[in-house]
Structure formats: C-alpha cells, structure tokens
Amino acid sequence: MELAPAVTDLEQLKGHPAIARLLSWNPQSVEGVKFDRDEMTIYVERSAIREACALLRVDANCPFNYLSDVTCVDWYPAEPRFEVIYHLLSMPNKERVRLKVRLSGESPTLESITSVWPGANYFEREVFDLFGVRFSGHPYLRRILMPEDWKGHPLRKDYPVEGYR
Amino acid sequence: MAHLTPTPTLEPGQDKTMILNMGPQHPSTHGVLRLILEIDGETVVRMMPDIGFLHTGIEKTCEAKFYQQVVPLTDRIDYLCPMTNNLCYVLAVEKLLGLELPPKAQWLRVMMNELTRINSHLVWLGTHALDMGAMTVFLYCFREREDILRLFEAVSGQRMMTSYFRVGGVSLEPPLGFFDRVRKFANRFPSKVDEYEGLLTGNPIWMMRTKGVAKLSAEDAIAIGASGPTLRGSGVDFDLRRDMPYSGYDNFKFKVPVGKDGDVFARYMCRVAELRESISIVSQALDGMPSGPIKANAPKVVLPDREKMKTEMEALIYHFKIITEGFAVPEGEVYQAVESPRGEMGYYIVSDGSAKPYRVHMRSACLANMQALPKMCEGYLLADVVAAIGSIDIVLGEIDR
Numbered sequence: 001m002e003l004a005p006a007v008t009d010l011e012q013l014k015g016h017p018a019i020a021r022l023l024s025w026n027p028q029s030v031e032g033v034k035f036d037r038d039e040m041t042i043y044v045e046r047s048a049i050r051e052a053c054a055l056l057r058v059d060a061n062c063p064f065n066y067l068s069d070v071t072c073v074d075w076y077p078a079e080p081r082f083e084v085i086y087h088l089l090s091m092p093n094k095e096r097v098r099l100k101v102r103l104s105g106e107s108p109t110l111e112s113i114t115s116v117w118p119g120a121n122y123f124e125r126e127v128f129d130l131f132g133v134r135f136s137g138h139p140y141l142r143r144i145l146m147p148e149d150w151k152g153h154p155l156r157k158d159y160p161v162e163g164y165r
Numbered sequence: 166m167a168h169l170t171p172t173p174t175l176e177p178g179q180d181k182t183m184i185l186n187m188g189p190q191h192p193s194t195h196g197v198l199r200l201i202l203e204i205d206g207e208t209v210v211r212m213m214p215d216i217g218f219l220h221t222g223i224e225k226t227c228e229a230k231f232y233q234q235v236v237p238l239t240d241r242i243d244y245l246c247p248m249t250n251n252l253c254y255v256l257a258v259e260k261l262l263g264l265e266l267p268p269k270a271q272w273l274r275v276m277m278n279e280l281t282r283i284n285s286h287l288v289w290l291g292t293h294a295l296d297m298g299a300m301t302v303f304l305y306c307f308r309e310r311e312d313i314l315r316l317f318e319a320v321s322g323q324r325m326m327t328s329y330f331r332v333g334g335v336s337l338e339p340p341l342g343f344f345d346r347v348r349k350f351a352n353r354f355p356s357k358v359d360e361y362e363g364l365l366t367g368n369p370i371w372m373m374r375t376k377g378v379a380k381l382s383a384e385d386a387i388a389i390g391a392s393g394p395t396l397r398g399s400g401v402d403f404d405l406r407r408d409m410p411y412s413g414y415d416n417f418k419f420k421v422p423v424g425k426d427g428d429v430f431a432r433y434m435c436r437v438a439e440l441r442e443s444i445s446i447v448s449q450a451l452d453g454m455p456s457g458p459i460k461a462n463a464p465k466v467v468l469p470d471r472e473k474m475k476t477e478m479e480a481l482i483y484h485f486k487i488i489t490e491g492f493a494v495p496e497g498e499v500y501q502a503v504e505s506p507r508g509e510m511g512y513y514i515v516s517d518g519s520a521k522p523y524r525v526h527m528r529s530a531c532l533a534n535m536q537a538l539p540k541m542c543e544g545y546l547l548a549d550v551v552a553a554i555g556s557i558d559i560v561l562g563e564i565d566r
Contacts, residue, residue: 003263036497037260067390069528073515087500094408119390122532145217154225161229
C-alpha cells in the first residue's frame, strides 16, 4: 500500500510528449504539471485551452486524438474556485493526459473546445448546467440535465445535497 | 429536459417540413428519451435529442457517502451492466489507495464482468430486434439472460443490482457448484448465439432494415467521442480491454471484432461477435481460475470475514471502524476507464484525504454515443431512427445519471 509521492517538477517531466509540445509552442501556456499514480496532469493557462487542445489533437509524435471527458470540480470556498478538467486519450500511443484549467468563482468563463472536438458539446453543456461555468463560442449552451427553469447549479459545493426547499 | 414544447431552435421550415416529437414515452427509446425531429415527408432533416428525464443527481449523492457506500449507487447508473460499473468504481478507488489485488479476485471480476457484458448484449439484441418487428429473438435472448441472472443471484444474492465487487476484492466466495453452473452455461451458449444469428444475420428483411442505414464514418465517430461497438462498427480498432488492460485482462486471449461500413448492420455484427468472444473469456477464466483469497490484505479497508469478526477482537474493531467511520483515502485524483458493453465507461474520483469522495464523476459512454445519433439519422427515413437508436444501445439511466 505504498504510494509514490507526486512529481510536480516541470524540469523532470518536460520529456512527456504533451508537455514538450505545449512548451515549444508557448511556455506561458503551462502553469504547472503533476505526475501522480501514473497519471499526468497539465495545468493550462485559461486563455490557451482551445489552442492547446487543437495542437495536442494533431501532434505528430503522440496525437491525443480522442476526447474522453470534460468535467469540473468545485473547490469552494478556496480560490480559484473551479477546475475544469479535460481527459484526452491518444489512441495510437495508448496514453492519457489530463488538462486542467483553474477558474475564479466570479463569472467563470472559458473558451469552448467544440470547434476542436464536436463531442465536447454535451460535456460542456453538462458542466454549464451543474456548475454554472460558461463556455464562450459554444453552439448551444443551455441546460441539459436539469429543467430549463431550474435555479442554481446542483454540483456546486454551496448547493445543499437535499436541494433548496 | 424542461422544454416540453418544441424548442425554439427547431422551428418548422417554410411549410415544407414539420416538427415531430418522438418520446419521451416512446417504446423504442429504451427509457425516457425525447427526440425532436424535423421531417420532410418521411425524411429526417434535423434531429435534436432532449435528455435529462432520469436525472437523479447520483454524482451529488456520492459526495455525501463513504467510499464503500457508493458501490450500490453505481449499480443503478447503468442497470444492464451493474458489475461493469462496480468494477470501474472499485478500480478507481483501489488506484487511489494503491491496493494490490490477489489474482483470484481479479479473475473472478473478469469472469463476472464478461457475463455482465453478455447479459447487456442480450437485452440489446432482443429489444433492438423487437423494435424492428422481430419478436422471436426477444424471447430467445431473455431465455438465456434468465440463466445469467440466476448466476448473479447465486453469487451475490441479487439478480440485477448486484454490488458484488467491493473495494479490495469481491464481497463473497462463490457458492459450491457455482463454477460448474457457469461452465454448463458457457458450453451451451455458443449454440444459442448461432440460433439468434440464424434468425437475423442472413434474414433479407433484417438486412434491408440495417444495411447501409444510419452510417457513421470513422472520423466522425472519433471526433464525437463515440466508443465501444459504435466506434468499432465504423472501423476503428480500439478496445480498452486489449489496448489499456485493467484488472488482469492482459492474461486473456480474445479478438476485438471490428466492422467497416459503420452502419447498423456493422454494429450488430460487432456485438454478436463480442458475445462469442465474451463467452470464450469466461471459459478461459474458468480454466485458469487461481486459488487463494478473494480479498486484498488490507484490514483497514476490507471488511473481515464474518467468522473472524465473531472470534477475533482485532477483526471486530476493524469491522466496527469501517462501518461507522469508513476508510480514509489519501489525497489525489484518478481517472479509471473500462470497456463497458456500450463503450468507455470512466470514473473520475477526487479525494481530499477524508472517508468520503470529494467528487465522483462518471464518464458515460452513452452520452457521447448519443451525440452521434443526429449525424446518423439526418437524411434517412423516420423508420430508420428506430434502427439507429437500437444500434447505439442506449441506456438512459447512464446518460442522465
């Protein structure tokens, strides 16, 4: 039951294809990295996420061509409050990478990646519906699981489990 | 959900087209799905799925439960493959904990997981054929499904909501004679698949309804995030069991069936071939079933045996502590994906170091596959929509969670 400690040193991890690609494109786009339990996490600068996804999708060495998942975590009351999480998969190389964007609690907005993967459409709508994170450039950003006239965003940590009564 | 009147974005065109509401209570939508269709005569011009009718907020509920209490919730997400969901969740928690499993637990899990896949595919095949008017197949499929449900009941005490896999192993040792029953089933089953195929595969009516219908190209399938047989039917050779093995799948030999046309027939053939591969994996698991414990050696996480709990002080204390306080999981996050009958089922779990998960997110294969539905149906006839829905094998409980 021994867990290896997480590696967060960029120097040690910059050999990873996704990190190397992002660093060679724009060193400012990588805010941090983490390698924990055999999973690589890259913290991406908020304004760079769409371009970062577009680059990684067609990378020559290790194309992360498949978007597995988009989701979000609420760290209320800490700031930055939200983390939007993208799980990418490279089908040819059989490798996964996780991209993370940190967002402040006040009007959390970031660019939609539906122009890179059309499949992000429903996932982003779900994050919008349940967390209230807005995606600019999304073709149809409306509630998907909750009723249209619902008040609040249920998966936020300040939303009670039993709902408002 | 909400907008029960046709949504404003799907207005009828200049007096040529009309809006048709299919569902939410339509029998062929396999649950509660509403499709808003714009049709020109009988041709579908545009389609918009409307989901969320079965949303229960399982992800929110998980945040208020101990790690071990989440297992029964995962059954209820996708009620046709409870063990696959159990497996995905427990693998994720085990990865967070850094637990090593004994081989017997892994092999048992693989065996039960493949029986679950057969169970799910049988329901799919039966209802898919029923939707298109082939009643007999449904009865045949449910006959064999009954056998599998009896096996589930024998091993876990439940037919559908099994909760058989636990963090650190499986809940119980299989009863005496269980493996013989599985063996009998595994020997009998391939001839039953021949029977289903005899009714459908070469049937001219079936071929007319499915060949060249609701096509999806490989590029579209990848871009949209489709997975499982929906992806493989389009000719993409990718299966998580083989390509990114988990729970000891690398010990088994099996083929990954791949179609090439991307139509309803290709997806049908993929799944039927998977039935045969799954039963061969079950046989392999029976042949090589290792002996030994079924639970990991981690007293702070895994409940002690009943016998020990009643005779040993230490076991009693651990039992009491796990039940009342849960077990703490070290801080971190993992994403664990498994190949469910419908595609990539993924659990993303964030731990803050306490005994309750900070966040549990389920990546639903159906949710992504469903986005392919408008692409499949637009340009085809209204009757083909039913074939297309059946061919992506949706379970609305999993989509809405």
